[in-house]
Structures are given as structure tokens and as C-alpha cells.
């Protein structure tokens with residue numbers, strides 16, 4: 435009895451689907467969530483955007499503890515070796531310069547007082 439009642443209901447559902455208009459998406463593009471923090475201007479900014487922000491957001495870069503130039507060189511080296519970040523030598527040097535410069539003026543990041 436129960437089973438028999440199901441079939442007409444299913445058929446009705448199917449019929450409803452059939453006549454449903456095709457669904458059109460107004461905008462098929464995907465918008466990634468905005469990272470509210472932008473990298474401050476400065477030499478090497480483009481190198482960071484091109485070589486680091488594929489894996490890290492700009493705010494992640496700015497929230498790093500302040501470390502020495504040598505440490506930045508080793509971090510960038512680690513990104514290249516361990517994580518296979520495709521960063522060429524000149525870009526790596528620019529990234530290091532930029533990070534050192536930005537960390538020297540924390541007010542520019544808008545993160546630290």
C-alpha cells in the first residue's frame with residue numbers, strides 16, 4: 435500500500451523537474467575572499483606579490499615576527515628548497531629587501547602600533 439502511493443508521487447516530482455526552467459547563473463565567476471590587509475608600497479613589493487602570495491596572504495607576510503636579514507634569506511631559501519616555491523635569485527633578493535624594509539617601519543603595515 436505504502437509502496438504504491440510512492441510511485442505517483444515520484445512521477446509527479448519528475449514531471450515537475452521536467453517543466454522547471456533551466457537554471458542560469460547570473461555570474462559564474464568565483465570571488466575569493468578579500469584579504470583586508472594590503473602590502474605597503476616599497477621596492478620589492480611586486481616580487482613578494484608574484485612569488486609569495488600564491489601560498490601566503492599579504493597579511494600573513496606582514497604578521498611575521500621581526501627577524502634579521504639573514505633570517506629572511508634563510509626563510510626564502512627554505513621556501514624555494516623545501517616548498518619548491520619558484521623564486522629566482524633576483525626576486526629572492528628583492529623579497530628579502532622588501533621584508534626587511536617593511537619590518538623596519540611597522541607603522542606602514544597598519545598592524546602594529
Ligand code: HEC
Pocket residue numbers: 482485486487488489490498509510512513517518519520521526529
Ligand atoms: C609553494 C608554496 C609557498 C610559496 C610560493 C611560499 N611559501 Fe612560505 N611557506 C610555505 C609553507 C608550506 C610553509 C610552512 C607552513 C606554514 O607556516 O604556513 C611556509 C612558511 C613560511 C613562513 C613561516 C616561517 C617558516 O620559516 O616556516 C614564512 C615567513 C614564509 N613562508 C615566507 C615566504 C616568503 C617570503 C615567500 C616568497 C619568497 C614564500 N613564503 C613563498 C609555502 C610557500
